[in-house]
Amino acid sequence: MSVYPLPTDEAAVRRYVEELWVPYHGDLEATVEGHALADDVDPIEEEVEFRLDRLEGENYQTWIAVDDLHSDGSRDETALVHIEGEFAGFIATEIDRSPSVFDRLDRLLVSVLYVSEPCRGSVLAQDLVRHAVGQAREAGCVERTLNVDTDNERAVDFYGELGFVTYRCQMLASVDTL
DSSP, X not given: OEEEEOOSOHHHHHHHIIIIIHHHHHHHHHHSTTOOOOSSSXXXXXXXXXXXXXXXXXXXXXEEEEXXXXXXXXXXXXXXXXXXXXXXXXXXXXXXXXXXXXXXXXXXXXXXXXXXXXXXXXXXXXXXXXXXXXXXXXXXXXXXXXXXXXXXXXHHHHHHHTTOOXXXXXXXXXXXXX
């Protein structure tokens, strides 16, 4: 298994959206109350365009775990360019740069972590987080942060095992409640 940055190439992004992003949101729909993709748009077309724009930014990155080993044990040397092989998971991160008026250092924001069903229970999720943390260290970050839905108990437990602790509580209310 290798981890590659998702290139700003439309074909690679489309494959990522179809093989990882859509299944990730399908799993969330089954797990998280109120999570659903819009019915009135083509989610693949919309997400490909959105993701290409995000990848152009300097602080955002998506990393893809790819099973790129040949049957003889050698690696596919073209996988970095073409991302060939079976997609197994991804992590999307952003460097949260602190404005100089605040007394805190930059931190890594993990926006999404997903491992496909056949690879769950392996060390792949930890490997993806370790990879992202290595990149964050190189960027000068000293902390990592993420948001997780409280009813996604499996994810909450997993992140706790990785050393994440509850720091803030995000609250939600309808604008019609006042």
